[in-house]
Amino acid sequence: MNLSGNTILITGGASGIGYEMAKEFIKNKNTVIVTGRNEQKLQKVKAELKDVVTIKSDVSNPDDVKALYEQVAKDFPALNVLINNAGVMLEVNLQKHKLSPTDLTKEIDINVKGTIWMIDAFLPLLKKNKNAATVIVSSGLAFVPLPISAVYCATKAALHSYTLSLREQLRNTDVKVFELAPPATETELLAGFNPGDRKGVSVMSVQTMVAAFLTGFSNDKFEICPGQSSQLRFMSRFFPSFILKQLSKPVARMHAAN
Numbered sequence: 161m162n163l164s165g166n167t168i169l170i171t172g173g174a175s176g177i178g179y180e181m182a183k184e185f186i187k188n189k190n191t192v193i194v195t196g197r198n199e200q201k202l203q204k205v206k207a208e209l210k211d212v213v214t215i216k217s218d219v220s221n222p223d224d225v226k227a228l229y230e231q232v233a234k235d236f237p238a239l240n241v242l243i244n245n246a247g248v249m250l251e252v253n254l255q256k257h258k259l260s261p262t263d264l265t266k267e268i269d270i271n272v273k274g275t276i277w278m279i280d281a282f283l284p285l286l287k288k289n290k291n292a293a294t295v296i297v298s299s300g301l302a303f304v305p306l307p308i309s310a311v312y313c314a315t316k317a318a319l320h321s322y323t324l325s326l327r328e329q330l331r332n333t334d335v336k337v338f339e340l341a342p343p344a345t346e347t348e349l350l351a352g353f354n355p356g357d358r359k360g361v362s363v364m365s366v367q368t369m370v371a372a373f374l375t376g377f378s379n380d381k382f383e384i385c386p387g388q389s390s391q392l393r394f395m396s397r398f399f400p401s402f403i404l405k406q407l408s409k410p411v412a413r414m415h416a417a418n
């Protein structure tokens with residue numbers, strides 16, 4: 161993929177990985193649209209990255225997805241890259257929680273349904289344009305779960321599987337299908353987690369992670385697994401019980417805290 165001259169939509173681009181991608185793509189002379197649910201965060205991004213287009217839109221709301229598609233198809237008909245980055249991650253004690261049924265599965269609504277709905281809506285536009293691509297942001301935790309975030313990891317494993325199928329189904333089109341599986345990356349997503357659970361985890365800076373993504377994207381590397389994400393993939397294949405045991409250590413801390 162070319163790193164310049166694209167029209168790119170990034171879901172969840174008001175912070176973290178999506179924001180850093182937006183910044184880099186703007187630097188490289190692309191037209192960049194970012195979405196998110198929080199108008200104030202979007203206004204801040206607009207003030208910082210002057211050339212960015214911001215649109216308030218929730219990927220887990222089908223009406224928002226439809227309205228977003230209509231607006232983008234009308235105002236940015238050259239859209240050729242869709243980056244499905246929006247995501248949330250919760251720690252949930254499955255034996256003892258106070259979440260409503262809807263909140264218990266909201267990661268599925270945002271991470272999985274949101275991605276599938278966005279791709280379904282935007283595929284006709286991507287197919288019309290040259291040099292088209294979609295990127296699915298999964299996680300190193302797609303390959304082996306971190307049990308304290310059981311639903312999150314299930315969503316990322318689902319996205320990995322969906323991406324493999326999507327890539328095969330789109331082989332007869334010009335739309336390339338990328339999976340970015342970030343390792344632990346220093347963003348707001350990790351802020352709510354216990355720092356003690358990070359033993360043995362090297363948290364990547366968001367700049368380094370996005371630089372690795374851009375290198376993979378520009379080389380048409382369809383599965384991009386920076387840093388420890390690639391190690392998780394390797395360990396899940398060759399030492400699955402060992403790596404699951406390592407990632408299960410925070411369960412004891414979670415039980416003690418509840």
Ligand SMILES: NC(=O)c1ccc[n+]([C@@H]2O[C@H](COP(=O)([O-])OP(=O)(O)OC[C@H]3O[C@@H](n4cnc5c(N)ncnc54)[C@H](OP(=O)(O)O)[C@@H]3O)[C@@H](O)[C@H]2O)c1
Pocket residue numbers: 171172173174175176177178195196197198201217218219220245246247248249270274297298299300341342343344345346347348349350
């Ligand atoms: N950081 C890591 O260690 C790590 C590791 C592996 C994978 N990832 C993945 O990387 C992606 C980006 O996460 P991040 O680390 O950059 O965290 P982040 O800073 O929290 O970014 C997530 C973004 O998604 C947006 N978002 C959440 N729900 C949304 C919805 N329903 N509709 C539209 N936007 C929504 C959030 O904005 P609003 O709340 O304003 O909507 C936020 O800007 C996620 O898919 C995450 O699972 C992160």
